[in-house]
Amino acid sequence: MKKFLVLLLAALTAVILAACGGSDSEEKAETSSEATSAIDAIKERGTLRVAVFSDKPPFGYVDANGENQGYDVVLAKRLAKDLLGDESKVEYVLTEAQARVDLLKSDKVDVVLANFTVTPERQEQVDFANPYMKVAIGVVSPNSASIESVDQLKGKKLIVTKGTTAETYFMKNHPEIELVKYDQNTESFEALKDRRGDAMAQDNALLFGWANENPDFSVALSSLGDLDYIAPAVKKGNTELLEWLNTELEALGQEQFFHKAYDETLKPSFGENISADDVVVEGKAE
Amino acid sequence: MLNSGISVLFEGVNLERLLLGLLVTLRVALIAVVISIVMGILIGIIRTSKSKLVQILFKLYLELFRIIPILVWLFVIYYVIPANFDLNLSAEVVALIVFSLWGAAEMSDIVRGAIISLPKHQTESSKALGLSVSQMYRYVLIPQATKRCIPPMINLITRMIKTTALLTMIGVVEVIKVGQQIIEVNNLEHPTISFWIYGFVFFLYFVICFPLSRFSRKLERKWAT
Structure with a gap:
């Protein structure tokens, strides 16, 4: 029995060692072929594989006819058109927020266009191209007692959702403002409607959409704190595709492509009162 | 409002x-x-072997699939193997591999349990009659074991159908994911949409699994x- 276990362990070790050795040589082969051309590989395949959301309107969603739609999808189509000559040559890989990094690492997609916010932790794992959107903290308040600056919040109650950047920002930078915290966005919005606070802070893109559905409220203070950027991401080390994306994004910026995409996709849900300049970045960090 | x-x-x-999502699920x-039943029966029979080596190897396999979610x-x-080895499988193939291996492991335990639960004199009598090992399985053990297998087997099948809900996590667009897509697009306009869509998905699963469970009870x- 003991002898058998020893044999089994030995066999397992041998298999694992062999597997590791194998993967090393394969990795080398893979990187060298990537170095020759990541873009040629896409052209050869004939489709650009893009990870998009399927349930986050208006950024990436599937409409009633089963078609992918949204701000991210408009960009995906344009990239395919400029790279492969046809905007239908996109293979949409529908993704979840937590799968975006893994999809790139395991080479399942070429580009992630899924409302992907640039953060230092993510930058260690994937390469981000130039941004095409920005988000900041916004404050929504009733039109009857509109809040236009942080000073106006002193001595008032501000609603936030737990775990959001808005909560952290106000705790750190404005500890004098009294916060009312809720677990879910839905609860926070209900609390604001019931006037259990004087205003509510959250990512501005989210507030724009909500304020548009609730005409008694508006995002009078639309941008606070550091801006976060949203950018396409590629596999770490895929410099060829990254450089192509950057040149492409800058060229699209020249023709104000993202303002047009905003009008087409985001404006209907954000409403007339929001300026595209609060949300859109024309392919180059400002 | 509700309508x-x-x-x-x-x-x-x-x-x-x-x-179509339901079709993917199914x-x-x-x-x-199907793969699980075929593999499960083979492995189940092999596992009745007296050899310690065979028993331990297959026990290890079964426990790996029972213990690890x-x-x-x-x-x-889906993610770790392609990132480290040059082997890229589509989500549905990965799903098939994992579900077949899991199903076969569980099925083999059912089959093994059924065979060893048969009274010892069945084997002894077959041998006394001069049946070969394959004849003994073919005419004596398997027909009796099948009876004991069917109810837990159907139970396993309904469990497998329900567990396909996990496939959304690796990007397979099956019935629940389609439901979520529809809900997210419509829930500002129709606040009760999630009730209807999830209700419909519940109904679809029910229509498939309930007859199976009734069938199993009838056989029992x-x-x-």
Whole structure:
């Protein structure tokens, strides 16, 4: 029995060692072929594989006819058109927020266009191209007692959702403002409607959409704190595709492509009162 | 208010999309079930062997699939293996592999249990009659073991169908994911939409699993006598 276990362990070790050795040589082969051309590989395949959301309107969603739609999808189509000559040559890989990094690492997609916010932790794992959107903290308040600056919040109650950047920002930078915290966005919005606070802070893109559905409220203070950027991401080390994306994004910026995409996709849900300049970045960090 | 949500089901191709999602669910589940039954019966018979080596190896296999959650297996084969080895499988193939291996492991335990639960004199009598090992299995053991296998087997099949819900996590667009897509697009206009869509998905699962469970109970009752 003991002898058998020893044999089994030995066999397992041998298999694992062999597997590791194998993967090393394969990795080398893979990187060298990537170095020759990541873009040629896409052209050869004939489709650009893009990870998009399927349930986050208006950024990436599937409409009633089963078609992918949204701000991210408009960009995906344009990239395919400029790279492969046809905007239908996109293979949409529908993704979840937590799968975006893994999809790139395991080479399942070429580009992630899924409302992907640039953060230092993510930058260690994937390469981000130039941004095409920005988000900041916004404050929504009733039109009857509109809040236009942080000073106006002193001595008032501000609603936030737990775990959001808005909560952290106000705790750190404005500890004098009294916060009312809720677990879910839905609860926070209900609390604001019931006037259990004087205003509510959250990512501005989210507030724009909500304020548009609730005409008694508006995002009078639309941008606070550091801006976060949203950018396409590629596999770490895929410099060829990254450089192509950057040149492409800058060229699209020249023709104000993202303002047009905003009008087409985001404006209907954000409403007339929001300026595209609060949300859109024309392919180059400002 | 409540009836505003149901109209969304019939908008565009929504209904068709849900049914196509169900088809994906069923395709993965049924192919995996067939593979599991075939492999499970073979492995189950092998596991009745007296050899310690065989017993330990297959026990190890069964326990690996019992102890490690199916979700972890899906993630490992879908994300970890391609990142480290040059082996890229589509989500549905990964799903089939994991579900077949899991199903076969569980099925083998059912088959093994059924065979060793047969009274010892069945084997001894067959040998006394001069039947070869394959004849003994073919004519004596398997027909009797089958009776004891069917109810737990059907139970396993319904479990496999329900567990396909995990496939959304590796990007397979099956019925639940399609439901979520429809809900997210419509929930500002129709606040009750999630009730209707999830209700419909519940109904679809029910329509598939309930007859199976009734069938199993009927067989059990029939063979009990």
